[in-house]
Amino acid sequence: MSQLRISRVTVTPVAFEDPPLLNVVGVHQPYALRAIVELHTDSGLLGLGETYADEVHLARLEAVAAGLPGHDAYDLHGLRRHVTDVLGRETGGGGASFGGMLDVDSAVDTVYSPFEVACLDLQGHAAGVPVSDLLGGAVRETVPFSGYLFYKWAGHPGFADDAWGEALTPAQLVEQAHRMVDGWGFGSLKLKGGVFAPEQECEAIEALRSAFPDMPLRLDPNGAWTVETSLKVAARLAGVVEYLEDPTPGIPGMAAVAAGTDVPLATNMCVIAMEHLPPAIAQDAVQVVLSDHHLWGGLKKSALLGGITEVWGMGLSMHSNSHLGVSLAAMVHLAAATPNLTYACDTHYPWKTQDVITDGVLSFVDGSVAVPTTPGLGVTLDRDRLGELHELYLSCGVRRREDTVYMRSIQPDFEVNTARW
């Protein structure tokens, strides 16, 4: 029997505390959900993956997991066939039925991803090499991340204020930015917009520019603006932002904006799967694609995306949703092995206070994380922490990400801001 024959699989949903971060569709719930995938082999190796844990997705992960014992962790094509068979289709259509801000194109890609990452972790352990080596080798020793700024309340209603405090004004955002830069050393900053009118968000970016004269800045309103408004913002922030991310929804809308500005447009909303690349390229709708191995079908397919953007002369950055350390490790290995990574990656990591891995391996120095050089992903599961966060999942009552539903429980007349301004 192969040393990499999978003998046992577990999928553990976990919850962790999440601050009230505001966005175009509402606000983060008090708890974010993730699922930790463990692939065990008879020889005692363990491979780890991390993904979303919305209940529909969780049921799909469990259905896939049930058929995996006996599977060879080197057989990634077979793994994909298995996922496809279990889900009953190859791509598109139903997505993963997530709420909130998860733009998912293909349930197969999204379900396959954590199992692929865990197989690569196993392969790395078996061969004694880091995952970045399995992706072609690290082209950088450290991976740069950008500090991810959010408008936020001081705390969730009914909970104590969190350590970050309120950020609803430019001055408060500048204070948040100082804290990100002082604490993690970030060398670029991204503001999540789509919360207030564009004039107000431009003022926030301009305040950040005054406070950090040389810092690359990005603004991402998640499609909150019309084409006309996007062009006005682009004119105002030309030379101030390194890119505008998803100013307006859809490939045709982005193409119309791109035609009227030299400010590069980035996306993690209108190009979220391979089949979106040809129309986006044909219309020159986006200049920067944000990869995300959770959504794009794992690390190898995301590496392929990096190659495609390089061929077409596009920039590449990396998208993030609230995540824990197993995902951060996978993001770091992918980014390390992607020559065409032209921008610092996004991460929500500073916003969380809990984790499922042991401390010490993934730390931010000057805004960058050193690529682990030990076998596999290079991170170790802390079983006590996993148990605690699983207990939190069981007790917290959250079963899917629902930013809008949660926001309406606080502000009943809240309307999603997509293309509002």
Ligand SMILES: O=C([O-])[C@@H](O)[C@@H](O)[C@H](O)[C@@H](O)C(=O)[O-]
């Ligand atoms: O965490 C959030 O609220 C973000 O808005 C996230 O859900 C987005 O997916 C993301 O970070 C983005 O860049 O659009």
Ligand SMILES: [Mg+2]
């Ligand atoms: Mg975005």
